Amino acid sequence: MKKIVIIYFITTLSIFAQESQLKKANKYFKIASFEKSAEAYAALISDGNTDPLVLKKAADSYYYISDFEKAVGLYKTLIDKQKESLDDQCIFRYAQCLKALGKTEESNTWMQLYEKEIPEVVYKATIEKLETIKKQGNKFEIKNEVINTPQSDFGPAIYKDKLIFSSASKSRGLFSRKYKWNDQAYLDLYQTTLTNTTLDSTVVPFSKELNSKLHEADVTFTKDGKRIYFTRNNSENGKRKKDDNKVTQLSIYSADLVDGKWTNITSLPFNGLNYSTMHPSLNKENNRLYFSSDMPGTLGSFDLFYVTIDTNDSFGKPINLGEEINTKNREQFPFISNEGKLFFSSDGHPGFGLLDVFMSEVKDDVYTKPLNLGLPINTNLDDFSLIYNDTSKRGFFASNRENGKGDDDIYSFLQIAPLQDFQYYVQGIVIDEENDVPITESTVFLFDEKGDKINEMLVNETGNFYFDLQPGTYKISVYNPNTIPAEKTFTVLDNGTTKTEQIIKVKRIPKTFLEELIAEEGDPKVITDNGVLMFDLPEILFDFDKFNIRADAKVHLDQLVDKLNRYPLINIAIGSHTDNRGTEEYNRQLSQDRATSTMNYLVERGINASRITAEGFGESKPKVDCIDHQCSDEEHQINRRSEFVILVKQE
Template identity: 40%
Template sequence: MKKYIILYITILSTFSYNSYSQTNKVTSADKKYDNYAYIDAIKTYERIAEKGYKSAAMFQKLGNAYYFNAKLESAAKWYTELFTLTSEVDSEYYYRYSQSLRAIGENSKADLMMEKFNQLSGNDDRSKLFQKNKNYLDEIKANSGRYEIQDAGVNSKYSDYGAAIYLNKIVFASSRDTGSLTQRKHTWTNQYFTNLYIADLDESKTPGNPDKFDEKINSKYNESTPTFTKDGKTMYFTRNNYNGGKKGKDANNVTLIKIYKASLENGKWENITELPFNNDNYSTAHPSLSSDENTLYFASDMPGTLGQSDIFKVKINVDGSFGTPENLGSKINTAGRETFPFVNDENEIYFASDGHPGLGGLDVFMSKINLDGTLNEIRNLGGDINSPKDDFAYLIDTKSRRGFFTSNRDGGQGYDDIYKFLETKKLSCEQELYGEITDLVSKQILPNTKVTLYDNKFNLVNTTVSDAKGIYSFTVECGKTYILRFQKTDYTSKEEKVTIVSENGKTNLPITLEKEECKVTNGDDLGRCFGIKMIYFDLDKSNIRSEAALDLEKILDVLKSYPTMKLDIRSHTDSRASHKYNESLSDRRAKSTISWFVKNGVNPKRLTGKGYGETQLINKCADDIECTEEEHQLNRRSEFIIIAL
């Protein structure tokens, strides 16, 4: 393997992203418009909780409402109520409770909650080095058999490597130019210095006959591994520390390698300049542009490198200047060598490493880059791309699933050879996670709802907004657990956890959002503000159960907040008993509900009620009609119809 050009780098930083702050527009509870009352559901829940009613779901909602708005003192109050009631909650609530406790100075208790969080979340510590899988050979075997591989058709008996795609052409490095008798070989490899070559690609990504690339790019020293902007007007490439006829050397009198930039003008590559973070005393090499062309990934042994060589990234500013290079961290970089990064338009980063478990030499690995810069688990591409020798410089076109990589494996034509491939099965099992977002009460679709996708440790994975039909969609990995957060102005934010099955396909997760303030007028069902579909009674009885009382407390709070409001309480059954029995039972239940309100201080003149039995079915499920349990459930309902405001 060419020591002079191949930097081996390990990297990947473990980023901890725990940002849960969000903005919820809260309107005053007493705000009124003509003939409308605005019911603040959160305030109602809080008043109910203050009266002693206990519900884990209610305490979670209250704690989250304050936590998401960075009101940690209030969040601590309601999370304390939650943990007093139950410890059977998702591990993330231990984390939130810990953060909230620290805000009120209860650090010892916060530490205990964090210890519990670590236990429940698998003792995951994002600052620790990635723990290598003892059964890595089983993983490599499972990831194999996914490629059809052929010689690329451009190889020589010399070294050919490091392909890039440029305007439906392939550009690669080769030492085939032996030139004149004075053409020199590199003393480390006994290979001639490399230049860049270019060849046309057909529809199957098969190269034609190669020609030398631009004469101003090729020098008498090494050039390799270019990357190009989509418009084809800018390129970054690797070259020995040589420009303008001048050769640079480090403190040991060695000429290292650097990344250069060039621009296309009138069909010629001009303005060849080295990048500002280059240095005579360390190497930078193998640039790769992100899909949005705002970030350049590269390999280097610059100060701060974790191993022999690491992968870095650097921001490209709007004015063309560069930020400060960042090491990708210990999730990718190891004490060994990581090099040849390639980032595709699906935010997957491929790189070569001898530090991660592999088959020998350099193996190619892949990780998914999340929106916040964190990376998913590192995966070996398997025994097709990888071999006991060096395998590197992988690139793939995500549309055709065709690409190229380089290897010095047995059976090649030269020192290094370029191979073309067709990926017949993706490395990751994927699912489409999608759903429709609607209003809880009106069932209207909710377009432009912000949806944020996190992994099970709340690292940001992706974000989107629902389309005109209220549909959101993400591509997710099989077998993994995700948390989704749904946010829309005037609605209470909501989180849902979902575990994806371990097979390719689709997962449908519809979502209903509850308005922060429910707008009602005469003739509306007040129960819809709180998602009350039915007041539950024991079988064939009409006494108020404890869970029914919790829902009735919500209605009671509104009645006390709006003393002129009057309600007609209506109870309905399904058709699965006699008309007479259903009417009698529903009437007793309506009257029992009214009695409960009166006992709790509501003037009986404000309440009317009646049981309608099965006389007002809302679907086809009448006598002798076969229906599902879900269809019958729609008819078993309680209504709180506003008859006066």
């Protein structure tokens, strides 16, 4: 009996201990004290707790503090336990951990599962593109700088002859408080002298007015040097402000330089208590401030935004940079160069590691497809906070790559190869189907996947054509007065293979008045001696005494619009008719109204009116003879019609 009681008390104490440990772990996790939550959850798991929520929070804690070796094992255990109900976020982070550990192929397999809405052929194309970028070789020479410490150093910015940056080094603040997230000291702003391209090893605090007991990082300056924008924890009068989960978010502040001191420290109006704004960067004109935020309206966890700044220093509403830049994951650390190049870091665009650095050129508020900067800027870990001088082709960035001096290190770089994305194009030839001889004097039309014409050209003397393209699906159609119109659909993948080749084979028009084409397109209407071909298309019908386009007629007319768009050098003649009820004069006008109505429908859908003739024939050309016998309503309906004649022009 005593043994049973003892076992009972031991079991009870163990349960209480587990509950206490779980409560403590959850508390640490909730307040983003991930160093401590990781340790607490790990203790629970060691004691036999395999609850999926505990496993996930443990894995996430290690993920947040970049201990990928421990995180990957926990994610794997969690995935094995929940094969039928995998969480997308878990899959993504597991894939990221594998990538950080250099297991690229395995990571790609899981990322493909995560990106399940992307077709397999497109996803594989992105992997091929990264391999192509890798084969291009290094585009930069980089150097680990003398200012780095064993702690986190990042966020470089140029101010006059100084490099300003953020650091969490305890040696730079003897009594520095620790940040709960990763148990490092809070970030402060520091400076060192920059002479030409060389940094001084002497580092001192940038400003005692700006550095506080909380985080300060990621600065940008106005061109006159009298205003700074920087990131700081949400606070008021030096006291932190917490969100609904008792977490202090990040905000962007400004300060003005007055008599050598930074004063008038002000929280910007688009900051929020329950979301972060951070990583400010001013454009050359100082009328636009770029930043990163997870505010409401983001496409992912963090998106890039900008606000306009007017002459009175008032701020507009935040504008999301859109789907070309932002993804369902993280976009952070924007930097806008003087020539309008937007550099930023992302784990949402295809990359070599966790955060990769990308570039997009901004022209009239249109952002080009982001370009991965490749090696050695990007690695299998985090690469971020890049700044760039368009003239010198030099800059700085931060990375937590292997063989650095500490957590995050600052690197300088020199660009040694052009930052140019892949220029895709299609090159092809038009040849005779029978003997492969090039067909000259052919016009080649290029259409996008919506069927809109985007380019055209006359093939050269060897039958060749060429179009610059972006990745996507296209259709080529070929017109030549001596051949049957031909077309071909193809897709250009964004895989780094810049050239797409297309061979378009066409049939010559037979001297027997195009019988092959007639057989394909319809019964012959009129064939003339000069080689003009006319053939029927499905006619459309009208209600009695009406000339409006019926719903069933619109289906046929929309098909005709598509044909006319695909063959821009073909014209059309419309002939409209009535039944024989009513006067001859009235029926001629009614048929003309039907012809005009038919033509207007086509013109409203983008067909040039110069390509269309429309004539009403009244009751003079019936399909069913209603004079010699009494016609039924169905027979009268057959006569109320518009017919189409397609003209293949001879030039």
